[in-house]
Amino acid sequence: MYQDLSTPLRTILTPGPVEVDPRVLRVMSTPIVGQFDPAFTKVMNEVMEMLRQLFQTKNQWAFPVDGTSRSGIEAMLCSVIHPGDVVLVPVYGRFGNLLIEICERYGATVKVIEKEWGRVFEPAEIIEAMNEVNPDIVALVHAETSTGRMQSLKEVGEACRKQEILFIVDAVASIGGADVKVDEWCIDGLIAGTQKCLSVPSGLAPLTYNKRVEERIAKRKKVERGIATEEELKATNQQFIRSNYFDLSMLQDYWGPRRLNHHTEATSMLYALREGLRLVLEEGxxxxxxxxxxxxxxxxxxxxxxxxxxxxxxxxxxxxxxxxxxxxxxxxxxxxxxxxxxxxxxxxxxxxxxxxxxxxxxxxxxxxxxxxxxxxxxxxxxxxxxxxxxxxxxxxxxxxxxxxxxxxx
Amino acid sequence: MYQDLSTPLRTILTPGPVEVDPRVLRVMSTPIVGQFDPAFTKVMNEVMEMLRQLFQTKNQWAFPVDGTSRSGIEAMLCSVIHPGDVVLVPVYGRFGNLLIEICERYGATVKVIEKEWGRVFEPAEIIEAMNEVNPDIVALVHAETSTGRMQSLKEVGEACRKQEILFIVDAVASIGGADVKVDEWCIDGLIAGTQKCLSVPSGLAPLTYNKRVEERIAKRKKVERGIATEEELKATNQQFIRSNYFDLSMLQDYWGPRRLNHHTEATSMLYALREGLRLVLEEGxxxxxxxxxxxxxxxxxxxxxxxxxxxxxxxxxxxxxxxxxxxxxxxxxxxxxxxxxxxxxxxxxxxxxxxxxxxxxxxxxxxxxxxxxxxxxxxxxxxxxxxxxxxxxxxxxxxxxxxxxxxxx
CATH class of the missing domain: 3.90.1150.10 (Aspartate Aminotransferase, domain 1)
Structure with missing residues (x-):
């Protein structure tokens, strides 16, 4: 009734999804192994190592969320935002609006400054707004594909660090194509995408975060009944993260040595990401x-x-x-x-x-x-x-x- | 530095992820096309048609969420649960606990009845509990992989329909391996998995829901700034769904004729799902x-x-x-x-x-x-x-x- 899949060959020159390197496509046909097979947890660990290099960070936590890029943005924001937190979002295109949208969904008080589409902010403008609204978090797009502009981050990051404000960056469209220095630019949490400059199909959202983020989410830890220890069940803080799927404290236990079952990692997509990262690092x-x-x-x-x-x-x-x-x-x-x-x-x-x-x-x-x-x-x-x-x-x-x-x- | 991916061949006899049909693996190497390419939206439409057949339903809405199985469960539950809703969860294994977990995260009042692991409920027991707690929603696991048991659904579904209670079913482990009749069993919303009886790698969560669910979520519609019409922005109900990524009303606009940009569909995974479904329907x-x-x-x-x-x-x-x-x-x-x-x-x-x-x-x-x-x-x-x-x-x-x-x- 249905024919074998047959799609045309395209030259894809959009801002994503873009053409996938044939070597990445090829590894996707690799027969899968189980999620706790040592052969697979080795792949998981390698991907974490490679992501650290890509992100230019020493952060322990660098792993993909199983979903498209915005799933990573939502995982990061919902894990750090407590309802009522003030989040400053400087908007200079559509994907700034997406940050507002997600922050609102999770009950943040969102303060917005806007720049005409086609331009970006002077760092001083953002820092001035920080002084005015005294946010808990600044959420900023690094590369705005909707307008083709790139926002400089370093001065904003340094100002955030000084004022103990969390600095969260959406680098979905720049990672692997333009320089992104997580540690040097004082970025606390950063989200990337696969289907743009990494040339891996859409479906995973690599991210990284540092100790400041980790401490914040550790306080909200909730482990689900059925796999939690007795102590964990008793200790559950009522300020728990509002999503199970996007709870970075649980994802961390899955990617970390505890290997606590959360989801079933998307095997073939992880193979693709590993190969995509390998090619990025091979090129340099x-x-x-x-x-x-x-x-x-x-x-x-x-x-x-x-x-x-x-x-x-x-x-x-x-x-x-x-x-x-x-x-x-x-x-x-x-x-x-x-x-x-x-x-x-x-x-x-x-x-x-x-x-x-x-x-x-x-x-x-x-x-x-x-x-x-x-x-x-x-x-x-x-x-x-x-x-x-x-x-x-x-x-x-x-x-x-x-x-x-x-x-x- | 890193070697080409090299993993052993395994005989996988776990309750998922399981071995992937070589024909499914093969289509994953297909070069991708853009997400709004007519060649791709055709694939999206075909997948919806095939899912309706798999689910034995006439529902308009049948599409995958881009994430692993639990992302589909979360999308369904967070879209139908209003904070304070009473959800009855009959638990007979670990994945019943997961339903409780997700309902709690989204602010439901969860009522639980439990059955010793290794057994299931008599439909009458669930219906009796429904009469006692008068829930808005019953959320039930069809196939509990943790204990290897299968719960009969039809009588519960009929009772829910009669009492105007929403009936949500997790059929992740049964779909494609055992009979699941969405319409005949009066199931309002159902979530499936790819990495089990469909033999597609983990990473998508196909689901379906009927008009009753659609009407419920339509009232909570929120379209993000930047792509919303003026009217939509004005009409936003403050009872909006708490997740952007999992908001079925937005996913529906992406999968439906409006093709409103939400995420970038996971191209290669959708190719795999299409082929997996094609093989299921070919076998019958x-x-x-x-x-x-x-x-x-x-x-x-x-x-x-x-x-x-x-x-x-x-x-x-x-x-x-x-x-x-x-x-x-x-x-x-x-x-x-x-x-x-x-x-x-x-x-x-x-x-x-x-x-x-x-x-x-x-x-x-x-x-x-x-x-x-x-x-x-x-x-x-x-x-x-x-x-x-x-x-x-x-x-x-x-x-x-x-x-x-x-x-x-």
């Missing part, structure tokens, strides 16, 4: 960031030559996402559909006020390579000309090829 | 249940011949899990470790009061086949003899082979 973090910047430049040169206008403040551009304004006289989504239908190339639209106004081209992880940059430049030119948009013809590819011929990574 | 539900019962019988014949004693009430045995008492004079976990180390065969222990007292042999999905049954019988005999346990030697395999030679599925 610095090399990988350089590669992203290198291809970003080729793309920008080509788009500039074509005569398209970039969106947003260029000085704080996210290196893994390039936003361009949709030229007059053409329907944004129609261009995207034609790119997909005719060329098998996917680029993205954006959300809310920017929908239909900009296109976003992601150059993340395995998708971020020469043939893809050249493919999208050529295809976009073809489609724009087809729709009668006035652009400079025949110059984008020439400029990009010259760049690639002359410049090394 | 009735045939599949028969196959599980057929091999269960071979296993029981062999264990009986060996002289091992089964645990629990045989009349309500879960066909996909066989529990045996650990004989005197042998350390339960040592036997398991030797089985794993020497034979590469994994069987399970149990939880809490049953840990070390029983072994659990799962015969689920792809793991449930002749060579595996024979392998575990032969290996278990060898290991028990090695540890000096007095059993009937040389009879288990003979009896099982004879059964297989004489009886057809």
């Amino acid at each position: 973090l610095e090399e990988r960031f350089k590669r992203h910047a290198y291809h970003e430049k080729a793309l920008m040169i080509g788009l500039d030559e074509m005569g398209l206008e970039r969106f947003g403040d260029d000085t704080v551009k996210l290196p893994t996402v390039t936003c361009i304004k949709v030229p007059e006289g053409v329907e944004a989504d129609e261009v995207r559909h034609t790119l997909l239908e005719m060329f098998g190339i996917e680029i993205a639209s954006s959300f809310g006020p920017l929908h239909g106004k900009i296109w976003r081209i992601g150059t993340m992880g395995y998708s971020c390579r020469r043939e893809n940059i050249l493919a999208v430049l050529g295809a976009l030119e073809g489609v724009l000309v087809y729709y009668g948009v006035s652009i400079n013809k025949g110059r984008a590819l020439e400029a990009a090829i010259r760049y690639y011929a002359e410049e090394q990574t | 539900l009735e045939e599949r249940f028969k196959r599980h019962a057929y091999h269960e019988k071979a296993l029981m014949i062999g264990l009986d011949e060996m002289g091992l004693e089964r645990f629990g009430d045989d009349t309500v045995k879960l066909p996909t899990v066989t529990c045996i008492k650990v004989p005197e004079g042998v350390e339960a976990d040592e036997v398991r470790h030797t089985l794993l180390e020497m034979f590469g065969i994994e069987i399970a222990s149990s939880f809490g009061p049953l840990h070390g007292k029983i072994w659990r042999i799962g015969t689920m999905g792809y793991s449930c086949r002749r060579e595996n049954i024979l392998a575990v019988l032969g290996a278990l005999e060898g290991v028990l003899v090695y540890y000096g346990v007095s059993i009937n030697k040389g009879r288990a395999l003979e009896a099982a082979i004879r059964y297989y030679a004489e009886e057809q599925t």
